[in-house]
Amino acid sequence: MQRCCPPAKVVETDFEPAAGLxxxxxxxxxLTMLATLATAEDEVCVCDFTDxxxxxxxxxxxxLRILREAGLVTCDRRGTWVYYQLAADARARVDHALALVFRKKVHA
Amino acid sequence: MQRCCPPAKVVETDFEPAAGLxxxxxxxxxLTMLATLATAEDEVCVCDFTDxxxxxxxxxxxxLRILREAGLVTCDRRGTWVYYQLAADARARVDHALALVFRKKVHA
DNA sequence: CCGTTGCATTGACATCCATCGATGTTAGCT
DNA sequence: AGCTAACATCGATGGATGTCAATGCAACGG
Structure with missing residues (x-):
């Protein structure tokens, strides 16, 4: 039987970090939380989410903890309340991860 | 006690589809499979992945089934082998989902 | 102080998901 | 037809994940 095809090369990049993000x-x-923080362009109190x-x-x-540990948001406690904010590089980090995946073949 | 803040508005978009994608x-x-299909710019046989x-x-x-059901890849059976290909709008669909999330406030 | 309020953490539970062995299906070969 | 190869599907299992009640903790007000 013939070969199925010219053996395609499976990329060997480590996508664990990208997958984690x-x-x-x-x-x-x-996503709702991130979108809220993005449109607010400002801090949002936790109570707004719980409400x-x-x-x-x-x-x-x-x-919120998951987003925090992913480095996508930051929090700041002032008095009794905690305010969350979108990390400055949140969008960039996600874009970078996708670019890593969808980049076309590099032509020599 | 004072209010925590000017009540922030939590967005009400339905992010189920985006989250699914x-x-x-x-x-x-x-991600490895998608990246392989993207760099190959061509079909890749299933056996390449299993190898x-x-x-x-x-x-x-x-x-592969999950990617297929998400509409991110298409497959084509030719003889014994099945060849997968990146869907033409794969990148666009993901980008659109992210744009939905990270869009800034619309200034009137 | 003491009680209350806002948020984080813990522990428990139910569900989902990734993985694999076994089996089914389709196609090619003799 | 019978055999084999490539891929899909099924069923089972262990681990990850979303959810909540209970509890802990820090900050304020009386």
Whole structure:
């Protein structure tokens, strides 16, 4: 039987970091949080999320923690309240991860 | 006690579709497959993946199915072999989902 | 102080997901 | 037809993930 094809070369890049970043984003509530922070162009208090989302407070805190640990948001406690902000390079980091994936073949 | 802040407005967009698309991508092996298809700029045989990845054949098939159902790749059976190709609008669909999230406030 | 309020953390549970062995299906070869 | 090869599907299993009640902790007000 013939070969199936000219043996294609599977890329060997380590996509673990990129996958981790995308995993942190791949949730409707976390996307809502990111979008809110992006459109606000400013800090947003945690209570705004707990008020607006159909989630209990611990769950909101959980999602915010994931975004925080992914480096996509930063938080700042002032008094009793905690304010979240979109990390300056959040969009850039995601774009970079995608560029790593979708880049075309490099022509010599 | 004072209010925490001028009540920020949480966006009400439905991010389920976007999250679904990102979830389909948020895996290192699936990113590897997409990157391979992108750099190949051509079809890639399933056997190339089963050869190159440390996964059994059913697992490779599983990941390809997820990408297929997300509309990110297409497949074409020719004889015994099945060739996968990056969907033409794959990159655009992901970019659109991200644009939905990271768009700044619309100034009236 | 003491009670309250806002948020984080813990522990438990249910569900989803990645992986693989076994089996099914389709195509080619003799 | 019978055999083999390539890929898909099924079923089971272990690990990851989303959710919430209970608890902890820090900051304010009385």
């Amino acid at each position: 995308l995993k942190a984003i791949a949730d409707p509530y976390r 607006a989302l159909p989630l209990n407070q611990p769950t909101v805190s959980h999602h | 990102l979830k389909a991508i948020a895996d290192p092996y699936r 190159a990845l440390p996964l059994n054949q059913p697992t490779v098939s599983h990941h």
